[in-house]
Amino acid sequence: MKKLLLLTAFVSITCFVNAQSTTYHAFKVDIDLGYAIPSAGNGGGTKAGVTFTVEPHYRLSDDLAIGFRFEGAGLGYQDVTAGTTKTHVSLLTSYCPSIEYYFAKTGFRPFGGAGAGLFSQQAVSGSNGNVVLAPSASSIGFFPRVGFEAGHFRMAAAYNVVGHSSSYASFTIGVFFGGGKK
Numbered sequence: 001m002k003k004l005l006l007l008t009a010f011v012s013i014t015c016f017v018n019a020q021s022t023t024y025h026a027f028k029v030d031i032d033l034g035y036a037i038p039s040a041g042n043g044g045g046t047k048a049g050v051t052f053t054v055e056p057h058y059r060l061s062d063d064l065a066i067g068f069r070f071e072g073a074g075l076g077y078q079d080v081t082a083g084t085t086k087t088h089v090s091l092l093t094s095y096c097p098s099i100e101y102y103f104a105k106t107g108f109r110p111f112g113g114a115g116a117g118l119f120s121q122q123a124v125s126g127s128n129g130n131v132v133l134a135p136s137a138s139s140i141g142f143f144p145r146v147g148f149e150a151g152h153f154r155m156a157a158a159y160n161v162v163g164h165s166s167s168y169a170s171f172t173i174g175v176f177f178g179g180g181k182k
Contacts (some may be wrong), residue, residue, distance in 0.1 A: 003095065023062045023105060028179020030055040030067075030154055034172030038075040038090070039165075049075035055098065059179065063102040069115055070095060070111045073160075075168055090123045092165060094141065102149075106181075109149045116142035119162045137165050152176055 033128040036049030050073070057067035076089040096117030103110045119141040139162060147156030154174050162168050 005025075024059055024181060025179050026059050028057050028059070028065075028176045030176045031055065031172055032154065032156065032172035032174030034088045034174075035072050036056050036075055036168045036170045038077060039167040039169070040079075046079075046083070047075075047077040049073055049168060049170075050170060053172060053174070057100070057176075057179065065102070066147055067098045067099045067100070067115075070097050073168060073170065075166075084128060087126045088123065089125075090121055092119055092121050092160075092162065092166060092168075094160070094162075096141075096143070099144075100145075107150070109148065111147055113145045114143065115145070116140065119166070120161070121162070121166055139166075141167075147172075149176070152180060 019072040030053065032051070032053040033050045034053070034054075036051045038047050038049055051071055052073075053069060053071040055067050055071075057065040059065045071092075071094045073092045073094075074089070075092065078085065078087045080086075094117060096115040098113060098115030100111045100113035103112070116166070117140070118138055120136060120138045122136045125132045125134065127177065141160060141162035143158045143160045144158055145158035152175050154176055155172070157169070157171050159167070159169050
């Protein structure tokens with residue numbers, strides 16, 4: 001219910017605020033898919049993950065946009081040492097207000113940004129056939145981000161700092177709808 005209320009408030013505010021952007025349409029929605037690398041996991045085992053992001057933005061000007069990121073990430077690692085196999089899988093969801101600053105006004109548009117918000121995690125661990133389901137947990141996290149937009153194509157890299165064992169880097173590609181040149 002809180003998530004629905006936050007989303008409704010965000011959309012309502014963007015409807016009443018007059019954009020100052022002179023070159024680009026005020027509202028856009030990013031849809032990204034990417035590769036994630038978990039920071040946790042000891043040893044030289046395999047680490048991998050995937051992310052999916054939906055992020056509506058409102059352009060305050062041609063070079064500044066505020067948004068709200070909804071991201072889901074599946075992260076895992078497997079380590080085989082001395083006949084022992086350890087596997088850990090985490091599912092993280094994040095709900096974060098964000099901001100992006102664009103360094104160019106037209107064409108190829110590199111940007112830098114950041115965000116902070118709520119990260120929720122559910123984890124499953126296993127070792128030699130024993131499976132442990134960890135209780136879900138929520139914490140506050142943040143992420144710096146860099147990337148570029150060209151046309152309606154978008155590419156970004158972010159490092160999501162979430163507690164001591166759930167941080168991860170993500171590399172995403174995607175598209176955005178709306179927000180193009182007027």
